[in-house]
Amino acid sequence: MDQPQNRVFSGVQPTGNLHLGNYLGAIRNFVGLQDTHECIYCVVDMHAITVWQDPKELAANTREVAAAYIAAGIDPERHIVFNQSKVAAHAELAWILNCVARIGWLNRMTQFKDKAGKDREKASVGLYAYPVLMAADILVYRATHVPVGEDQKQHLELARDTAQKFNNDFEAPDFFPQPEPLIMGPATRVMSLRDGTKKMSKSDPSDLSRITMRDSSDDIAKKIRKAQTDPEPLPETLEGLEGRAGADNLVGIYAALAGKSKAEVLAEFAGAQFSVFKPALADLAVEKLSPITNEMKRLMDDRAYIDGVLEKGAARARAIADPVVARVRELVGFI
Ligand code: TYM
Numbered sequence: 001m002d003q004p005q006n007r008v009f010s011g012v013q014p015t016g017n018l019h020l021g022n023y024l025g026a027i028r029n030f031v032g033l034q035d036t037h038e039c040i041y042c043v044v045d046m047h048a049i050t051v052w053q054d055p056k057e058l059a060a061n062t063r064e065v066a067a068a069y070i071a072a073g074i075d076p077e078r079h080i081v082f083n084q085s086k087v088a089a090h091a092e093l094a095w096i097l098n099c100v101a102r103i104g105w106l107n108r109m110t111q112f113k114d115k116a117g118k119d120r121e122k123a124s125v126g127l128y129a130y131p132v133l134m135a136a137d138i139l140v141y142r143a144t145h146v147p148v149g150e151d152q153k154q155h156l157e158l159a160r161d162t163a164q165k166f167n168n169d170f171e172a173p174d175f176f177p178q179p180e181p182l183i184m185g186p187a188t189r190v191m192s193l194r195d196g197t198k199k200m201s202k203s204d205p206s207d208l209s210r211i212t213m214r215d216s217s218d219d220i221a222k223k224i225r226k227a228q229t230d231p232e233p234l235p236e237t238l239e240g241l242e243g244r245a246g247a248d249n250l251v252g253i254y255a256a257l258a259g260k261s262k263a264e265v266l267a268e269f270a271g272a273q274f275s276v277f278k279p280a281l282a283d284l285a286v287e288k289l290s291p292i293t294n295e296m297k298r299l300m301d302d303r304a305y306i307d308g309v310l311e312k313g314a315a316r317a318r319a320i321a322d323p324v325v326a327r328v329r330e331l332v333g334f335i
Contacts (some may be wrong), residue, residue: 001327002144004176008037011044011084011134011158012063013202018068019210021190021200023289024256025149029184031073033147034243039079040141040317041069043310046084046091047133050126051115063306068213070309071295083314084137089321094129094136096332098227100169101132101162109154135159138165139176140321147182150189151199158180170331193227194243204267217290219281224250229274236270238263247274254281257288 009240010030012022030041043065048058062083069081084090106112109131116123126133134155135284138146139162146156156179163176192198192209200210211223228246235241241248241262251269269277299306 001323003144003174004038006031006037006141006143007028007141008039008182009138009141009143009145009179010040010147011042011047011137012065012068012082013044013048014058014065014083015048015051015202015212016057016061016064017202018065018213019200020200020212020253020285021036021149021187021210022202022293023072023213024185024187024253025191026147027068027072027074028273029182030069030078033145034073034075034079035146039074039093040082040143040320041074041079042137042148042317043069043081043083044137045132048123050130060329062310063300063303064213066306066310067291067296067299069290070299070306073307075283076313080313081309082317083310085313087140087317087321089318090133090136090141092325093140093321093328094133096328097136097139097162097166098129100166101135101158104133105158105161106297109158111151111155118184120214129157132162133156133160138179139163140179140324141317142324143179144177144180146179147184152185153181153183172331175327175331185256186252186260186262190253190256191245191249193223193249196228196247196249211285211289213289213293213296215289215293217286220285220289224278224285227278229278233273234263234266234269234272236266238266240266250277250281254284255286257281257284261313269307 010026012026033039043062045058045062060157066081070076073080112128115127135158138159160178163178167173167175190200192200192210194202194206204210207224208226211220227250230244230247234247239253250261251265255265
């Protein structure tokens with residue numbers, strides 16, 4: 001079985017409130033990899049249901065993430081765009097990998113601790129086993145590169161450990177490659193606009209904490225205007241951002257949207273008050289995000305098109321995944 005050298009896999013959960021962190025930390029980087037890699041971009045609906053999802057909303061949110069991928073510039077003809085539940089190989093490999101990965105590894109996952117909260121006994125078994133399904137997503141395509149935001153780094157390490165242990169346990173050296181995380185750009189961890197020490201997230205109760213891919217220009221401007229900062233002007237150097245989480249976050253967002261480094265942004269705005277910087281950031285955000293938001297809306301109105309993309313993508317995904325699972329079955333000893 002040939003091992004491709006440049007195969008990318010990544011996914012986004014259809015849990016609503018797709019936000020600027022998802023765009024800058026992940027989706028935008030997915031777009032950039034299309035010229036150099038063979039890309040597989042998945043809407044991970046099976047991950048979404050590890051926490052209760054209203055079925056109608058799950059379907060709408062699945063189409064929304066697919067629309068966001070395409071509106072952001074992913075070409076579903078050249079690359080593969082599909083939703084996870086259409087390709088049974090993910091679930092099949094996940095079960096086998098559940099028997100390879102160790103409970104001790106899962107017990108160290110910080111995202112489970114955060115998401116399960118205080119009442120861990122009441123979390124679903126799926127939420128706990130989530131990182132193993134994620135390993136299966138990647139390994140079922142024998143993907144070599146995985147573009148993600150920083151919060152997924154620990155899950156990627158678990159995927160690498162699981163691949164290694166599978167190869168050892170079944171005496172199949174190099175069968176699964178070690179997938180490389182690609183954590184790229186100045187916005188690998190976009191923070192909440194209300195609290196610069198907390199990650200921007202889909203589940204924050206405050207809508208003001210995030211800019212979403214559905215926000216109007218007015219919403220974007222309002223949220224940036226109200227973003228938490230401090231009374232000092234912007235510093236000249238990166239060191240001057242230390243201990244100023246809100247300011248650091250806005251500079252990072254500006255840099256990512258402008259395609260510059262944070263140092264370049266500071267060189268431009270050193271000494272500026274937020275009364276100057278925030279409107280400049282709002283203008284830039286509207287300029288970059290509105291075309292995507294508008295195109296997403298247009299695509300969402302064309303359900304037949306989106307569903308067709310997902311169906312065709314799933315067929316192409318199965319064509320890669322099924323032979324891998326067939327070989328895994330042999331290695332494990334299933335007849
Ligand atoms: P999800 O749906 O939480 O997030 C999708 C992507 O967005 C990134 N991200 C962020 N980046 C920067 N700043 C933020 N505040 C921010 N919030 C989210 C995430 O790092 C992610 O890249 N487990 C994954 C989905 C997944 C997956 C996979 C990813 C399932 N299987 C296999 C890669 C490979 C998740 O929950 O992403």
